[in-house]
Amino acid sequence: MATDAGPSSEKITSNVTSTPVDGASTPTTTTNMPSLKDDADTNGTPAAKDGLFARVSTFFGDWFYFWEVLGLVLSAAAIVSICIVVGYFDEKPPPVWSTNINIPTRETQSVSLTINSLLAILATLGSTCAMIPVTKGLGQLKYVWFIQQDRKLADLEMFDSASRGVLGSAQLVWKLRLKHLAVFGGLASLLVLAYGPFVQNLIFINIEYHPSNETSQISYVSEISHANASGILASGAPTRYMIASALSDDSDEWVVPPHNCPTGECDWEGYYTLAACTRCTDISDRLTRKCTPYKEAGIDPENGEFPASGGCEVSLPNGLSTFNIDVPTYDPAYNPGRNIMVMNTTLEPFIYTDLKGHFVTVQIILGLDPNQPASSFANNTRQLSRYRITEDSPLIARECAIIPCVQNQSFFLTSKPDSSILEPEIDVLREWTNFKWDPLAGQALVDFPGGNITYDDQTAAQRLLSHYPYFGGDWYRDIRDWLGLHLTAFTFGNSPEQTDWAMTVTRSRLPEGQDYDSTLASIMNNTHTGRWRNSYCLLADNSTRPDVECGMHKLAAGITNAMRTAAWEVPRNARKIAEGQSYSPQQICHAQWQYISAPVVVWILALVLFIGVVVKTRRAKIKAWRTSPLATLLLRLDPDSREHLKDWQRMGDAELRETAEQLKLRLKVDGDEPPRFVKE
Incomplete structure (x- = not known):
């Protein structure tokens, strides 16, 4: 250079x-x-861009x-x-x-x-x-x-x-x-x-019910005597509706007692209430059957107007028979061979002979059709066809008593997520059936709590029914009369020419003009078709109570719920209420x-x-x-x-x-x- x-x-x-x-x-x-x-x-120094x-x-x-x-x-x-x-x-x-966060010229944003x-x-x-x-x-x-x-x-x-x-x-x-x-x-x-x-x-969020701070309430009964004051005469609408709903058994709504569940899902564990209970015993081994040739009316061309005759008579030693009907409206022109079920509350009992102060003792005879087994009615709406008792018909006989009692119940109520339908689950944990009749007071007293429960246990159970729970007065007499009228009855199959009638007709001891009642017909139909639902019919081993026993148990449950409805339909400060746990929906994470x-x-x-x-x-x-x-x-x-x-x-x-x-x-x-x- x-x-x-x-x-x-x-x-x-x-x-x-x-x-x-x-x-x-x-x-x-x-x-x-x-x-x-x-x-x-x-x-010789690094340029400015060669920084850190x-x-x-x-x-x-x-x-x-x-x-x-x-x-x-x-x-x-x-x-x-x-x-x-x-x-x-x-x-x-x-x-x-x-x-x-605060944004200028705008509202605070979250x-x-x-x-x-x-x-x-x-x-x-x-x-x-x-x-x-x-x-x-x-x-x-x-x-x-x-x-x-x-x-x-x-x-x-x-x-x-x-x-x-x-x-x-x-x-x-x-x-x-x-x-x-x-x-x-x-x-x-x-x-x-x-x-x-x-x-x-990794995270699945589900809706679950967890305990909330809101109080749930349910009605109970500790005594009942004044029918007019409570509006629950046994012959009145509340009782009739509850019993009819229980025996029709086409839904679980009747199981739900009066309550207040603010969240839609509530649990009442271990509360006590006065109730009607049942005791049933199989007495089918006491039955006798006597059959004669059966003839329908008009079969013989020469004597076409004679009434139907013959058939099978089923009877018990105390005189209860499908041919011997203790019902005033019974027409002798009807052939008793068409009778398929009979109930009676007036004859001497076989098993429950020492009961005093109970509501009713009833004997039941029911003949089934072997050509219509219960399995043929499963999962369909098929109706029971007309039949009569024959020599090969299965027979059922029960003696049942409806008695005063105290029940320790557990009740759980939930709502389906996709509707407002209630799903009740009720369980009777324990029953106290030791009762005595006080003739002076005209009351049936239940021995509760007795010697099997301490005072502390009562405190935990909200001290319910601590002073001799009882049935008495107008209500007690009215329920006994009602049961006597409705459970002394019979059911028979229609004659062939009555095609526009129901399969069976029931006659009971109700007064003239009120001679049709669904109580017996519901018990007979649900027993024969096997369509009893589980509510109030589960035994301790989760099996279903058999045949007519389930019907009697549901009848008693209907009476119990009618009493609890009356105890609820009073001024709020006069209600007898058991408190329970309510559950509210919450989002819960699951890994x-x-x-x-x-x-x-x-x-x-x-x-x-x-x-x-x-x-x-x-x-x-x-x-x-x-x-x-x-x-x-x-x-x-x-x-x-x-x-x-x-x-x-x-x-x-x-x-x-x-x-x-x-x-x-x-x-x-x-x-x-x-x-x-x-x-x-």
Whole structure:
């Protein structure tokens, strides 16, 4: 140079040799190009842009795998955080983190973060960090792939595509068929699609009922005597409705006693109430059957007007018989051979002979039709067809007593989520049936609590019925009369010409003009068809009470609910109320740990890929170039390979890929020569 510019004016240059692609021997030209370091300060100090970030990047870049390790650590931390969040809120209400932000010229806005949003953030962090070693590892493996042996030049694009997206990863997995380490990276790239959805499914939020602070109330009865005062004459509408509903047995609504359940789901455990109970004994072994030829009216052409005659008479030793009917409205013109059921409350009992002060003792005889078994009525609305008792008809006889008692009940009430229909579940935990008759007071007293329960137990049970619960007065006499009228009755099948009538007709001791009653017909039909529902009919072993016994039990339950209705329909301050527990709906989180599998598998695949890449890179004795486009750009082709690609600038994408498929190269790294693709 002509002048001495000093150290500050020196320029570092590099010589670039330009050689034609065809490799012909031509003169070379040398051009001085400025180095990347020309931007340094002329005083020898780093330029302003080489700040803290550049120095930190250079420091970590000297250690080849810092970013991969950081990605694995952060991804593992995200998985652990996800597990901590899910485990902490398992079986708990979902949290809502909210805050208020002030926006100028606008009202204060509330911003909230839900648990699903938090999991989504952690899932995004975890999946993104897990893909750092995957993408960089796939980028590094393309160089290792060519070092091992001759490969198609097109494989370079396959590895590069796999490090960039799902489609390339799928192509890589299909091409390598689990025969190379790179398959782990391809699988991780595919499975990462399930990372977020699986994390979201780790928490399942369900609506559950949990105890609330609202009080639930249910009615109970400790004594009942003044019928007119309570409005519950046994012959009145409340009792008739309750008993008819219980015996029709087509729904569970009649089971629900008067109550106040503010949340729709309530539980009353262990409360006491005055009730009507039943005792039944099978006396079928005392039955006798006597059959004569049966003739329908008008069968004989010569005597077409004679009444039907013959049939089977079923009787008990005390005189109760299907042919001997103690009902004033019984018409002797009817052939008693058509009678299929009879009940009586006036004859001497066989079993319950020492009862005094009970409501009623009833004997029941019922003949069934062997051609219409209960199984034929299952799951359909088929009606019972007309029949009569024959020599092969199954017979049932029971003696039942309805008596005063105290019941310890448990009652649970819930509403179906999709409707307003109530689902009651009632269980009689215990019964006290020791009662005595006080003739002076005209009352039936129940011995409660007796010697089997302490005063403390009564306190826990809200001290219910602590002073001699009893039935008496108008109500007691009225219920006895009502039962006597309705349960002394019979049922018979219609004659063939009465096709427009029901299958059976019932006659009871009701006054003239009130001679039809559904009580007996309901017991007979539900017993024969086996359509008794479980309410009030379950025994201790969860079996259903048999035949007419279930009907008598439901009849007593209807009486009990009628009493409780009367006890509720009074001024609020005069009600007798048992308190229970109410339950309110709450959202509850439930962990589904099987869905942690996708994040864990992705992390394991990334870890295996990273370790394999480190090992293979060291064995190949190359640097960690990863996905750097500069490393790929600076790789050279040997002269023979360049000859195949000398016109590549005139080829389209498909033609270039086809040419690369035919060209097999190996990445050669030896001596002081730079890495290059060679054709061997």
